[in-house]
Amino acid sequence: AQSVTQLDSQVPVFEEAPVELRCNYSSSVSVYLFWYVQYPNQGLQLLLKYLSGSTLVESINGFEAEFNKSQTSFHLRKPSVHISDTAEYFCAVMKPGGYQKVTFGTGTKLQVIP
């Protein structure tokens, strides 16, 4: 079975400062890794994903995440946050093959302070 740990439940950060949201996973097999974002009163939106290949993946709005197999981590970073980045971020894993069950972490609330 797979599991995901998001170490920080809330992360306050000033606008234009850098941020890192931490994610560690546990799995006995290779997995796909995802970051989803959830704005207030909305569903989840895929931010970025790692399937294979380059360990550094980027989103269109400036976020990036790096897959580290030895540390079983997939931390999310952004060099300069905006007020509009205030949301809850979920790290997730899925085992390739079989049915497409996604296992989510408990989420990290990013609060960008003006």
Added chain:
Amino acid sequence: ETGVTQSPTHLIKTRGQQVTLRCSSQSGHNTVSWYQQALGQGPQFIFQYYREEENGRGNFPPRFSGLQFPNYSSELNVNALELDDSALYLCASSSGTLPNEQFFGPGTRLTVL
């Protein structure tokens, strides 16, 4: 191309009642997954339907059941509602040819009193 839609948006029920939630998958998607997101928690996988058959289930009791129709829309049914069933219920659709990405609907907020 329309995205994933869910109805109703909000719902209030009392303990012991039954509820049906609906989901329309994104065009071209044949797989639908349902998740329960309790307040302050991450989504928990309930089950998944692929071409009208349940092909995976999480740790939810049998009173949680579902259907998928020939047009790939889906229903989630919950019988004998309990207070702990209060949550946001999310539907996600995906394509059998692209198993790695699920597209989520806005969810149905269920409150059980």
